[in-house]
Each structure stands twice: as C-alpha cells, then as structure tokens.
Amino acid sequence: MSNKKELAVAALQNGTVIDHIPSSMLFKAVKLLGIAQLHSHVTIGNNLSSSKLGTKGIIKVADVNFPEATLNRIALIAPTAKVNVIRDFEVVEKHDVVLPDTIIGLVKCSNPKCITNNEPMKTRFEVIDRSDVTIRCHYCGHSVKSKDAVIE
Numbered sequence: 001m002s003n004k005k006e007l008a009v010a011a012l013q014n015g016t017v018i019d020h021i022p023s024s025m026l027f028k029a030v031k032l033l034g035i036a037q038l039h040s041h042v043t044i045g046n047n048l049s050s051s052k053l054g055t056k057g058i059i060k061v062a063d064v065n066f067p068e069a070t071l072n073r074i075a076l077i078a079p080t081a082k083v084n085v086i087r088d089f090e091v092v093e094k095h096d097v098v099l100p101d102t103i104i105g106l107v108k109c110s111n112p113k114c115i116t117n118n119e120p121m122k123t124r125f126e127v128i129d130r131s132d133v134t135i136r137c138h139y140c141g142h143s144v145k146s147k148d149a150v151i152e
Contacts, residue, residue: 010043011089012060012062012086012089013062013086013088013089014062014063014086014087014088015040015060015061015062015063015064015065015086016060016061016064016065016066016071016083016084016085016086017058017059017060017061017083017084017086018033018058018059018071018074018081018082018083018084019056019058019081019082019083019084020050020052020053020056020058020078020080020081020082021056021057021058021059021074021078021080021081022053022055022056022057022078022080023046023047023048023053023055023056023057024147025057025077025078025147026044026046026057026059027046028077028078028151029057029059029074029077029078029081030044030059031151032073032074032076032077032106032151033059033061033066033070033071033073033074034070035059035061038061038064040061040062040063040064041061041062041063042059042060042061042062043058043059043060044057044058044059044060045057045058052080053080065085066083069100071083071097072097072098072099072100073103073106074097075097075098075099075100076099076103076106076107076133076135076146076149077146077147077149077151078097079097079099079130079133079146081096081097082094082095082096082097083095083096083097099127099130099133100127101126101127102124102125102126102127102138103123103124103125103126103127103135104122104123104124104125105122105123105124105152106123106125106151106152107123107125107135107144107149107150107151107152108123108149108150108151108152109123109125109137109139109140109142110142110144110148110150111137111140111142113140114137114139114140114142115139115140116137116139116140123137123139123152124137124138124139125137125138126138128143132145133145133146133147134146135149
C-alpha cells in the first residue's frame with residue numbers, strides 16, 4: 001500500500017490557473033468567472049494548505065484564456081489571487097489580479113432605497129479602501145466591505 005501525501009491532478013496543456021484564492025471566497029470566484037457555463041475541463045480545489053493564507057482555493061480551466069477585465073473582477077473578493085497562463089504545459093505569464101477603480105454591474109447595493117434596486121440600471125461602485133477592500137455606491141453613497149458584498 002502506498003503512503004501518498006499529495007493529490008495528483010493532471011497538468012494543463014493550455015489554459016488558466018487562478019491560485020491563492022482565500023478558501024472562503026472560492027465559490028464566489030467560480031460564480032464571478034462564470035465557470036458553470038464553461039464546457040472546458042475545470043479543476044477546483046478548496047481548503048488546500050497555504051503558507052500565506054492558511055488555506056486556499058485554486059481554479060484550473062483548460063483551453064480558456066480569460067480577458068483581463070474578467071480576471072480582475074475576482075480582485076474584489078480575492079485580492080491575493082494570482083493568475084498563471086499555461087501554454088504547452090509551461091507557465092508563460094504570471095500576474096496578480098488588479099482591483100479596478102470602478103466596479104460596474106457586479107455588486108448589488110445593499111441599501112434598499114438605492115435607485116439601482118428600484119430602477120432597471122447597472123450598479124456602480126468606487127473603491128474607497130484597497131487595503132481593506134471597501135467599495136461605495138456611486139448613487140447612494142452606501143459603503144460595503146468586499147467580504148459582505150452581494151455579487152449579482
């Protein structure tokens with residue numbers, strides 16, 4: 001009987017790996033990236049050991065190169081995430097996700113009186129604190145921390 005210490009997962013020939021996602025935010029990241037609608041091979045790992053985060057999540061998607069704007073959406077909930085682009089089994093690009101200054105149509109305003117909850121329009125939030133990831137509604141001024149944000 002073998003005494004294996006690690007789970008073996010097939011390497012990607014081509015695709016994208018998003019690593020260092022806080023475990024508590026992994027499935028929000030899956031939703032933000034629209035993983036459920038993809039027809040590619042997807043590997044999702046959660047509660048994996050991480051020296052930086054304690055535990056982390058990872059998403060591996062075969063044969064998909066996400067647009068940078070799509071990847072940066074997860075910076076709202078996972079500012080520690082790292083993106084690796086894989087070609088021919090090699091990492092050809094590695095970068096951090098970057099939180100945009102303005103987030104449009106992604107987060108629901110939690111203020112029930114906000115116009116975005118009463119009219120058919122996209123929400124718009126400005127980042128007011130990058131270290132604690134706090135955003136403020138452009139229309140009503142309501143602020144929310146990213147960990148409490150409701151993703152649309």
